[in-house]
Amino acid sequence: MSSNKLIDSTLSALEFCLKGRDDFFMTTSFGYQSSLLFFLMAELGVTVKCLYVRSSLSPYGIDEQMDYVTNNFDVDLKIVNRSYWLEDQLSGQDFVTLDAVRRESICKNLKREPLLEYIKSNSFKIWISGIRKDQTDSRGAVQFMSVTDLSVIKLSPMFAWSKLDVKNLIINNNLRVNADYFDLCKLNESKECGLHL
Numbered sequence: 001m002s003s004n005k006l007i008d009s010t011l012s013a014l015e016f017c018l019k020g021r022d023d024f025f026m027t028t029s030f031g032y033q034s035s036l037l038f039f040l041m042a043e044l045g046v047t048v049k050c051l052y053v054r055s056s057l058s059p060y061g062i063d064e065q066m067d068y069v070t071n072n073f074d075v076d077l078k079i080v081n082r083s084y085w086l087e088d089q090l091s092g093q094d095f096v097t098l099d100a101v102r103r104e105s106i107c108k109n110l111k112r113e114p115l116l117e118y119i120k121s122n123s124f125k126i127w128i129s130g131i132r133k134d135q136t137d138s139r140g141a142v143q144f145m146s147v148t149d150l151s152v153i154k155l156s157p158m159f160a161w162s163k164l165d166v167k168n169l170i171i172n173n174n175l176r177v178n179a180d181y182f183d184l185c186k187l188n189e190s191k192e193c194g195l196h197l
Contacts, residue, residue: 010040018046034178035065035177047074052080055083089109133159
């Protein structure tokens with residue numbers, strides 16, 4: 001499928017789901033491909049409400065990518081800084097030296113607690129995510145629309161896009177990538193950060 005057809009079909013599906021609604025939001029990591037989801041929403045012509053959970057576990061290139069996104073797209077960004085919460089959880093220990101179960105628990109609570117609060121305080125019904133099937137084995141079953149345990153429907157408009165699709169769309173639309181992005185929460189067997197279960 002050509003880049004234009006891929007964008008057009010994705011936008012059509014998104015527009016069908018979001019038309020006449022304002023109870024949707026998206027999350028971002030400000031990671032490598034994050035500008036693509038903001039680009040899609042801009043193509044729809046909507047101001048997107050967006051949640052970003054900040055911590056010292058994913059520090060690289062974030063501020064530069066955030067500046068790029070907020071300066072180039074219409075976004076109502078909510079930043080939740082969980083650095084102090086994380087320090088309290090670590091109690092002076094190095095995150096990478098913790099056992100896998102403890103790391104997984106910290107990462108899940110680090111991001112999902114603010115996510116749940118954001119959903120509840122805004123009465124959101126739809127969560128838009130940039131996850132894709134080919135990113136990890138655990139995401140292999142991702143579909144365009146799915147039910148969550150958070151009382152919202154999750155839309156993953158890029159779910160079927162390949163790594164090559166992403167690369168081409170970034171180049172063709174002159175979008176910035178965060179090539180330095182790395183999240184310590186993904187140092188686990190599933191390579192998941194704790195937000196997407």
